[in-house]
Amino acid sequence: MTNYCQITPGDKKEIIGSYQSIDIEKIILLKPDLILTTKEGDLAQLVIKLRRLNIPVFVFSESINFDDLKKDFRHLGILLGRQNRAEQLIKTADRKVSDLRQQVSALPKIKVLVELNTAPLIVAGPNTFIDEIITSAGGINIARDTLSRWPQYSVEQVVLKNPEVIMITGMDQKTKKALKAWEKFPQVNAVKNKKIHVIDSNQICQPSINNFLESLKTIIKLLHPDLKNE
Amino acid sequence: MNKLLLFFILLGLLVLTFFISLAIGSGNVPWSDFWRILFNPDNTDPLSTIIWQIRFPRLIAALLIGAGLAAVGCAFQGILRNPLAEPYTLGISGGAALGGTVAIIFISKFNLPGWVTTIGLPLAALVGALLSLFLVYLIASRLYFSVTGLILGGVLLSFIFSSLVLLIMTLAQPDEVKSTLLWMAGNLSMVQPDLLKISSVFIIPGIIILFIFGRDLDVITLGDEKAQHLGIKIIQIRQFLFVISSLIVAFCVANAGMIAFVGLLIPHLMRILMGPKHQPLIWGSALAGGIFLMLADTVARTVLTRTSFGQGVELPVGVITGILGGIFFLAFLLRRKNNVIN
Numbered sequence: 001m002t003n004y005c006q007i008t009p010g011d012k013k014e015i016i017g018s019y020q021s022i023d024i025e026k027i028i029l030l031k032p033d034l035i036l037t038t039k040e041g042d043l044a045q046l047v048i049k050l051r052r053l054n055i056p057v058f059v060f061s062e063s064i065n066f067d068d069l070k071k072d073f074r075h076l077g078i079l080l081g082r083q084n085r086a087e088q089l090i091k092t093a094d095r096k097v098s099d100l101r102q103q104v105s106a107l108p109k110i111k112v113l114v115e116l117n118t119a120p121l122i123v124a125g126p127n128t129f130i131d132e133i134i135t136s137a138g139g140i141n142i143a144r145d146t147l148s149r150w151p152q153y154s155v156e157q158v159v160l161k162n163p164e165v166i167m168i169t170g171m172d173q174k175t176k177k178a179l180k181a182w183e184k185f186p187q188v189n190a191v192k193n194k195k196i197h198v199i200d201s202n203q204i205c206q207p208s209i210n211n212f213l214e215s216l217k218t219i220i221k222l223l224h225p226d227l228k229n230e
Numbered sequence: 231m232n233k234l235l236l237f238f239i240l241l242g243l244l245v246l247t248f249f250i251s252l253a254i255g256s257g258n259v260p261w262s263d264f265w266r267i268l269f270n271p272d273n274t275d276p277l278s279t280i281i282w283q284i285r286f287p288r289l290i291a292a293l294l295i296g297a298g299l300a301a302v303g304c305a306f307q308g309i310l311r312n313p314l315a316e317p318y319t320l321g322i323s324g325g326a327a328l329g330g331t332v333a334i335i336f337i338s339k340f341n342l343p344g345w346v347t348t349i350g351l352p353l354a355a356l357v358g359a360l361l362s363l364f365l366v367y368l369i370a371s372r373l374y375f376s377v378t379g380l381i382l383g384g385v386l387l388s389f390i391f392s393s394l395v396l397l398i399m400t401l402a403q404p405d406e407v408k409s410t411l412l413w414m415a416g417n418l419s420m421v422q423p424d425l426l427k428i429s430s431v432f433i434i435p436g437i438i439i440l441f442i443f444g445r446d447l448d449v450i451t452l453g454d455e456k457a458q459h460l461g462i463k464i465i466q467i468r469q470f471l472f473v474i475s476s477l478i479v480a481f482c483v484a485n486a487g488m489i490a491f492v493g494l495l496i497p498h499l500m501r502i503l504m505g506p507k508h509q510p511l512i513w514g515s516a517l518a519g520g521i522f523l524m525l526a527d528t529v530a531r532t533v534l535t536r537t538s539f540g541q542g543v544e545l546p547v548g549v550i551t552g553i554l555g556g557i558f559f560l561a562f563l564l565r566r567k568n569n570v571i572n
Contacts, residue, residue, distance in 0.1 A: 117409040119420030120544070145541045147534075152412055152419065154535055156257040156280045157542035184283055187276055 022046055027055070034058060034079060065132045066097060069209045093209045097136070100216055103227065104138030110223045112139040113163040113190070116150065116170075118178040123153045129207045137219040139165070159185055165223060166190040169201040197222050233510050236503060240517040247521045248293070251528040252285050256535030256542060291421040292527045292547075293520040295482045296492055298433045300519025302475045303493025304500075304512050305440045308447035309468055310380050316493035317479040320380070321362045321387035326483035327414055328391045329358025334410050335402050352425060352484030359480040362387055363472055416489035416548020418527045429481040436478040437516050443471055444509030451506070489548050491555025492519050498562060526550040 024046065027035070035050060037043055038060045050057050058079060060072045070090050077086020112134050114124040124130035126144045134141045142161040143153055166188075168178045175198045182191050190196055199222075204215045220227065253264050259277050272278045299317060306315040317323045333354035337346070366383045373379030395414070399407050413420065446467050449457045457464045482489070500514040530547040 119422070120409065120412045120417050120546075121419065122408060122412070143542060146543050148543055150408065151543040152417075152546070154256040154531060154542045154544050155284050155419070156255050156531075157535070159276045159279050159284070160257045162276065185279060187274055187279060 024049060028053065036060065036076070038062070062127075064127045064129055064207075066136070066209070066212055069207060069212055070094065073209050090209065093213050096213055097216060100220060101136050104136075104220060104224060107138050107224055107227070110139045110165060111142050111161065111163045111189075112165045112167065112223070113142050113153075113158060113161075114167045114169065115178060118181050120152045121155055121158075122150055125149045125151045129212075130204055133204065133212065133215050133219055136216055137223050139219070139223050155185075159188060162187075162189050164189045164193070164195060166196045167219075167222070168196065168198050169204060170198070233504070236510075236514065237517075240514065240521070244293075244517055244521050247524050248289060251289055251292075251524050252281060254528055254532060255280065255285055256532055256544075287423050287426060288418050288421055288527065288531075289524055291418055291426055291485055292523040294426070294430055294433050295418075295486055295489065296496075296519035296521070296523025297437060297516035298478045298482050298519075299489060299492040300496035300500075300515040300522075301437045301440050301512050302478050303519075304497040304508065304515045305443075305447065305471055305475050306493070307497055308451055308508050309471055311451055311453070312381055313498070314494070315381060315384075316491075317475070317482075318388070318488065318490055318493065320384035321366055321391065322359050322384070322476055322479050323483055323488045324388035324391035325358040325360075325362025325365075326355040326480050327358070327488050328394055329354035329356070329361075330413065330483060330487070331395050331398055331410055332358075334413065335398055335406055352429070352481060355484040356477070356480035358391075359476045359483070360473075362391065363476045367469075367472070412546055413487040414548075415546035416487045416551065417546040418486050419531070419544055421485055425485060429485055432481050433478050436474050437512070439474050440471065441509060441512045441516075443467065444507070444512050447471075447508040448506075451508075487546070487548065489523070490552045491559065492523060492551055495555040495559050495562075496522055498559070523547070523551070526554060 022043065027050070032055060035055060035057045037047060037057060039062045047057050047059060058076065061068050070093075073090055074083075074086055077083045114130050114134065116122045116124060123143045124134075124141065125146045125148055126141070128149050131141045131144055142158070142163050143151065146153070166182065168175050170178075179196060179198070182188070182196055185191055199218065203211055203218070252268075253259060253261070257277070257280050259267075259281065263277055264281070267275065267278045267281050271282050303316045306317070306320060307313055309315075330351055333351045337350050362384075365387055366380060369383035369387075370376070370380040373383075399410065402410070446462055449460055449462050450464060450467070452460075454464055496519045497511065497515045500511055500518055504510045504514045527547045527550075530545045530550045533550075534543045534545060535541060
């Protein structure tokens, strides 16, 4: 566990550091059978060190789309000797996801902006987990033609591209400020029609097949409120 | 050259830059629409919103901050009789940035009322700036206020401050790190009109005060002993001008983070045009600093958005001032190496 994991009270798992800095000595003392990590967060040096110490490390891909997530999950199933169970779960999730995609495919595409930070404005760009979910949910991420995955975005472009929905990730004090900041631009459709939503960053920013499915359901509800059942 | 003529040339350039920068941006506003919107703001028109609510406050911020930093640069170079003195090199920007980082990271942790978050950032930046000034002063007083003592103290302090900022960053959440980094790099995209109004109340009178004390700065430049013989209370004036300058810097940093080189580059260019006297130097630098930062920010917010791969992506203006300022200054230094560093 790291400092950023959601910690359930009473959980006795050891915290081994933060997203950016990991306590390698603590890891060695815990004698892990397998270490799972991700390409995000720049832990390449740590992975090299751990492998040199003969500790098995599995690095998840950057998991920017559902197919990558499935591949990782399958791989994980093999590593843990639970291949059949993994295949089963993948199959269920896969079916549900394609059902959902099917449902929204005929609906008109909705322009969306996903905001991660207000000042400066940082948004979800192309090749991100968020972008993939938005697209799957029948939306168009207005920031998807930028070069950076998490760009500092021009407010002018938001006004011009006029998103119909704005989503703000996060749960704390910052989101109140973020909501208030948009009040200045009443002619943006999302502001005019009060379609600014706060979404749980724990769900949408932690890629896994299950989170993908759950986030997809959440986002579809937000983008197409008229759509019956799930 | 005639000072009055120069004043009008700079003023004209300033107005011209202001309007050109207002017309240019990532969103294409045709000239015909631009003129219409300029005289008839219309809240329902997205182009009008872009010009009046996005570009206008940002340009005002660039103008104020550029003017403030350049004027402060002049004052510091005069007080310290050192061509390399500027808010950046004295550690005052660094202190303000540390205060700001602490505010950005910690304010979001607590459920504070909205006005605290608005006031918190400039206040923390001001505390940081004054703290670093106090420390630089303390170090310098141990070294009998020697010019090298002040500069060296400032440089060392900025190293300590930037290490503390890095310390806070390693403990912060990844998304907070990115937003803090973009703020620290010098960024005008986050200018808040409320904070800008408060800041202008300090920055504009601050520049005027520096201008009024321009003659005293001329005398101080002659050296401490001569100044004392001429009846200037050198220590008091120095302290007073330091505090005024720190106030200006704190409000600049609170609005837009650390914007490098404006306080160094602009006064040096102006010295060529204006000569060594501080009063014309300060108003000249304030005007030129405003022009420079408006131009730099226009580049920062458009250079990538006009490419096919970078649509909508903005750069922090500090990156542009850093690169442009650095290259200009290097060229300048190599050409006049004998004059700049005596």
